[in-house]
Amino acid sequence: MPVSGRRHQALKADYTQLLKDNAQLLVELREVTSERDAAREVVAGLAQRNRELIGRPLTGGEQVLAKQLRASEEARAHLVEQIDTLQTANEAMTRDAYDAAKAARQVSA
Structure with a gap:
């Protein structure tokens, strides 16, 4: 082209x-x-x-720190479990309170 x-x-x-x-x-x-x-x-x-x-190998001070770190991690994991349990209980109580308020509104209506 x-x-x-x-x-x-x-x-x-x-x-x-x-x-x-x-x-x-x-x-x-x-x-x-x-x-x-x-x-x-x-x-x-x-x-x-x-x-x-x-x-x-860990030195003496490092061994102490490693034990403290493990304990801290175990405590953190335990706190997470407790928070989850509390959250589940909170959700259940919120549902129960909502259901009770709904029933009260139906009764008063």
Whole structure:
């Protein structure tokens, strides 16, 4: 399909701009990829450090802290159970109060 001279020049300019944009995107991709790789290295280093800390024997002070942490977690779990029980009881009492109020309205009507 024949293209006029002006249209050809416009297409050529668009193509040149696309090439520039593509080159810029490739540069940005390299930068983002290197940042991602650096972040992965940091995460891997932290994971390795955690494995080393977990794998070694605890000192006396750390053992006390670990026991306190376990006790704290057990207490937190117990509190969660109590809150769930109280929430269930609260919902039941609310339903009972609503039903009683509804019955009272029906009787007085």
